[in-house]
Amino acid sequence: MAQKNRLKYILLGLLKKQRQTGYDLAKSFDSDIGEFWTANHSQIYPLLKRMEADHLIAHEAITVGQKLQKKQYYMTSAGQQTFNAWLKSPSDLTGSHDEFILKLFFIDDPKSELLRPMITMQQQYHDEKLHHLEQQFQEKFPNQKRIDQDFGHSLVLRHAIDRERGYSNWLAEMVKTIKTE
Amino acid sequence: MAQKNRLKYILLGLLKKQRQTGYDLAKSFDSDIGEFWTANHSQIYPLLKRMEADHLIAHEAITVGQKLQKKQYYMTSAGQQTFNAWLKSPSDLTGSHDEFILKLFFIDDPKSELLRPMITMQQQYHDEKLHHLEQQFQEKFPNQKRIDQDFGHSLVLRHAIDRERGYSNWLAEMVKTIKTE
DNA sequence: AGTAATCATGTAATTAATTACATGTTTTTG
DNA sequence: CAAAAACATGTAATTAATTACATGATTACT
Known part of the structure; x- marks a missing residue:
């Protein structure tokens, strides 16, 4: 690199x-x-x-x-x-490399039998990750005082949690979509 | 690398x-x-x-x-x-490198005057990105037929749009938080 | 007292990725 | 028809990052 x-x-x-x-x-x-x-x-x-x-x-x-x-x-x-x-300075945003997304990109058939196990695996990972992040937040920021002391860190953690929730929802939506197809 | x-x-x-x-x-x-x-x-x-x-x-x-x-x-x-x-194969998830998040991590003071301009810049970027992605989706997937033909691609685009929406919301929330602090 | 875990610091080999260098052909446009 | 844009393919130099190699000291545990 x-x-x-x-x-x-x-x-x-x-x-x-x-x-x-x-x-x-x-x-x-x-x-x-x-x-x-x-x-x-x-x-x-x-x-x-x-x-x-x-x-x-x-x-x-x-x-x-x-x-x-x-x-x-x-x-x-x-x-x-x-x-x-x-x-x-302006932030470079080109670095997001999610390998799962990449794989998904190449599944052109909505009925592909690869899809469901891939999603299940991913759901498991993101559920665990979400749980872990929520625990981290509770541990590190149990009160407002701690948040004020390490504000950026708290924002970043909150963002990560948000992101994982979004990811989980998106995966769940996807399951619904392929179920009816 | x-x-x-x-x-x-x-x-x-x-x-x-x-x-x-x-x-x-x-x-x-x-x-x-x-x-x-x-x-x-x-x-x-x-x-x-x-x-x-x-x-x-x-x-x-x-x-x-x-x-x-x-x-x-x-x-x-x-x-x-x-x-x-x-x-x-299992997907490697360690590649997400968002430089803005990284910067945020180091802002430990909630009253830092750096915060607002940083967020504003980022909002601008993500709003544009969101708009661009929505356009892309409309262009590439105007109907269900196109979606079925390139299913993975449509999922990925939809995810990107979701992600940008989440990001924008998070940024907006952050602005509110620092406004009252 | 012995041993395992952790602390502590480095180098070497390899691979991945960016930027710049380098050259030539074909097609489009004015 | 001339020029510009796009097509097409490569190499070189540099930098970033991973994995493996290598060594030794201190602390915690049994």
Whole structure:
């Protein structure tokens, strides 16, 4: 790929909240931000180096225990600026790649016997996903105070929930459509 | 990137409908399939060669006019099998990358003055997109007959429209939320 | 005290995808 | 008929991202 390197901005955004190590940053993709973006440590470590060379971030070496060396990264003011500029820039919307939709596109026969099992599988996935997201929201935002503290995150989660509901409804509608056909 | 090479299956799916050239295939991404996937000719031509080497497709050379050489690609039975196996396989859902959502995630202050212009921009984009998609649907599927002929495509378009409506509603809700805050 | 899990950081090989470079033919339009 | 637009096919350079390889330290558990 030769994408837009959005990971750079994610790392900046995460470092803005608190200084942390590459390991910590990588972990974020297992939890909160992982809900809608992926990255692994082998991509993160080299990128952090590059970003430091570009003076967007810097690090402080910390020794833990006897020998273990940690690198606490933090944002520079140049990084701040770059990040803010990104927030204000127009967003690229061409990245939505839903493989199921893609498959569906190629089913030209409404009576195809492939359709029903495909939809069932998808329903299962999205139901689970919806349930998971709702749980996440309750866990992370049980009250208004928490929402105000991490507003963007709450909006994104809410959006994800909305999206899953829409998806589920659409799948259910589809089942009805092919049932009568 | 090292993605799942879904383009391979797209090309197979398109060739299944009719034999065509790499140029024709590339053009598909400017119209119908371009609604939700991107690819350019410099990616397509080499991939077609590789797929032919793998015996998923084959081509027939056609001379147009005096000199122009076209390559009409078509699916082999092995290609058919590969394509069908893909349709039946579980779909990878990790590819949804909405940059706006990503930005939103990092706005932790509900009173941030960045929020409103960001949303306005996004609303404009999605309203246009919605309008475009609705037009597309009317153009391509004016009656039930057309829908039955290209069922999957109609479902996908309908889904895209649904999604845009959901997105617009969510954005509108968000505006209300930040207005009162 | 031993061991498993987690913390912590990197590199190498491969593949996917974008942008730019490069060339020539045929058809349409003024 | 000349020019522009569209047809047609490729390669090169670069960047992004995944998977696998590689190593070692610290903490938690039994």
